[in-house]
Amino acid sequence: MPTDFTIVGGGIGGLVTARRLAQAGRSVMLLEASDRLGGTVAGHEVAGIELDAGAESFATRAGTVAALAQELGLGPDIVQPAEPGAWLQPATGHAVPLPAAGLLGIPGTPLAADVIKVIGMPAAMRAELDAVIPYLGTGAATTLGALVRRRMGRAVLEKLVAPVVYGVHSVHPDDIPLDRAAPGLRAALGMQGSLAAAVRSLRAAAPAGSAIAGIRGGMHRLAEELEADLTTRAVDVQLGRRVTAIDGLPGTVIVAAPGVLASANGRKVVLATLVVESGELDTSPRGTGVLVAAGAEGIRARALTHATAKWEWLRERAAGRHVLRLSYDSEPENLEQAAREDAERLLDVSLPAAAVQGFARVEWTRPTSQVTPPDGVVVVGETAAGSGLAAIVAHANAQADLLLSE
Ligand SMILES: Cc1cc2nc3c(=O)[nH]c(=O)nc-3n(C[C@H](O)[C@H](O)[C@H](O)COP(=O)(O)OP(=O)(O)OC[C@H]3O[C@@H](n4cnc5c(N)ncnc54)[C@H](O)[C@@H]3O)c2cc1C
Known part of the structure; x- marks a missing residue:
């Protein structure tokens, strides 16, 4: 069967587009540079706990991601974050609850x-x-x-x-x-x-309930279910296929990978994950986490999520331990120590090195610019839709529908 569409990039944008086109009976080839699908929606294990290594929630706006999760059988596992909300670390002084x-x-x-x-x-x-x-x-x-x-x-x-x-x-x-x-x-x-x-x-x-939701077991389950779904459809998934030029690819080309069209304009984001033992954290002293204002004295992280305070399912899995995720746009020396010290200050608790049971560093590159595609090429994913799963899924669905209607 000739290839109707070639999709470059197997992140959420590429996977959702591939699924929608294949659902309509079109043949799709999906080329992914790495050895796995999902892109920034990924999982990893830290101190024996399966965690998200990238995205960990989705905006409930318009119900787009929830609808996709339902279709993939994840509906019963959609969960709301805990109530207390996030805090804010101003440039000076102590953290305060976000208004x-x-x-x-x-x-x-x-x-x-x-x-x-x-x-x-x-x-x-x-x-x-x-x-x-x-x-x-x-x-x-x-x-x-x-x-x-x-x-x-x-x-x-x-x-x-x-x-x-x-x-x-x-x-x-x-x-x-x-x-x-x-x-x-x-x-x-x-x-x-x-x-x-x-x-x-x-x-x-806005509908009642939180503006964001998650999936019991982690957002990476969405990528796993999308991958499993594609195996039941006419999608030829090829891993380890880094595309350097789109000329000559069969069918209509859909670019779902940052850097393929634009010169790789990317910004590094480093995520540090700590699994810690700390009774002081049992009371969730800073709610679901802390957003950090630029210039906050002595703090290098840009945001901290107290993941076990935010997600009940994770609290159960962590069995008394706590999971903290800190993001950095400029990586400090000795990331583990910096993350531990930042967590101490942001959460106002003591976290000695001995309290740390697990640590992981993950580096992501995020696109910094939008791209204007050449004629005949369609772009989906973050470079076209903006950051966040809700925007990317809605945009990918719309682009696929447009292609199918042509
Ligand atoms: C730490 C972190 C936390 C986040 N948290 C959230 C969150 O909680 N909620 C939320 O909604 N969003 C979150 N985001 C943003 C969200 O994860 C991204 O916007 C989204 O996953 C991007 O999807 P994508 O398909 O556009 O691109 P990507 O996920 O970047 O996928 C692109 C794919 O293309 C492949 N590729 C790259 N170059 C090539 C090439 N030349 N040839 C073939 N393949 C190629 C890559 O390997 C990758 O698999 C987070 C992002 C980060 C970094």
Whole structure:
């Protein structure tokens, strides 16, 4: 059977596209450079516990990932994170709970006590001016950072929004288009006339429950189930096939790997995972984890997830131990020691070296730029859809449907 489509890259973007095309009866060849499928959705074992080595949750927005998980038989294993929420480590002082009632750190009520605690009263009053500044529209290319700075001021941007956006997208809000960072916010702003009111309206309209969910056993199960599903369909999966030129590949070419079209514009992200014994952590002292503001004194990590506080299934599997994930965009010397010291400071607990039962370092490269594909070539995955499984799955489905309709 001739190949209808060749997909380059077997991360979530490539796998979802391959599945959708094969479901419609098309023949697909999928070329993956490494010896496994899933890309940044991967698992690893640390101190005998099976953990996620990359993505560990998905945005529930629009239900796209949940629908895919259901189709793959993972529906009963979709789980909500624990309630307490995340904390924020400001540039100076101690960590504080991330203000409730916000969106990506943008406060719905700038004069709320939990907002004032992070940015101070003068900055909160500046942010409140958002309610009276006339809304004259946003240019199509506006970044989230430009919008927040204009309407609520620099302190809200740098102290609240930047750490949250960095934790989700690994970029500063000045470097992410508004519609990609916060789909629907521009429209809500147009209707409501102020940013705070837009945030409140989006929150009120959101379905009950958390904005994110996970999968019992880890997100890497999604990649495993996608791989198993492809074996039942007309997909010729070839591992160890690093594509260097797309000319000559059979059928319509779909690029699902960063770096194939653009010069590999990537940024390194290092994830340090610690499995520790610590009674002090049993009470989840910083909720599900801590987002770190840029310039936080003496802390090198950009974010810490207390994974066993966040996911009940993991708490059960860890049998009294704790799993901490710390991400770094600039890797310190002696990562294990740095991660342990950062965890001590961010969580305000003592973690001697002897408390560490397992440590793992994983390095990922994240695309820094979008690509414009040559005529006839389709791009899916993070370089086209933006970061995050919800955006990538929705975009891959839409691109596959478009190809099928042509
Ligand atoms: C540490 C970390 C944590 C994250 N946490 C979350 C989270 O909790 N929730 C969330 O929604 N998102 C999260 N993300 C982001 C999310 O994981 C990614 O946006 C998504 O997995 C990217 O999928 P992709 O298919 O676009 O690319 P990738 O996963 O990068 O897959 C690309 C694939 O292409 C292959 N490839 C590369 N070059 C070639 C070539 N020349 N020829 C053939 N194959 C090639 C690669 O080997 C890889 O398998 C996280 C990212 C990181 C790094």
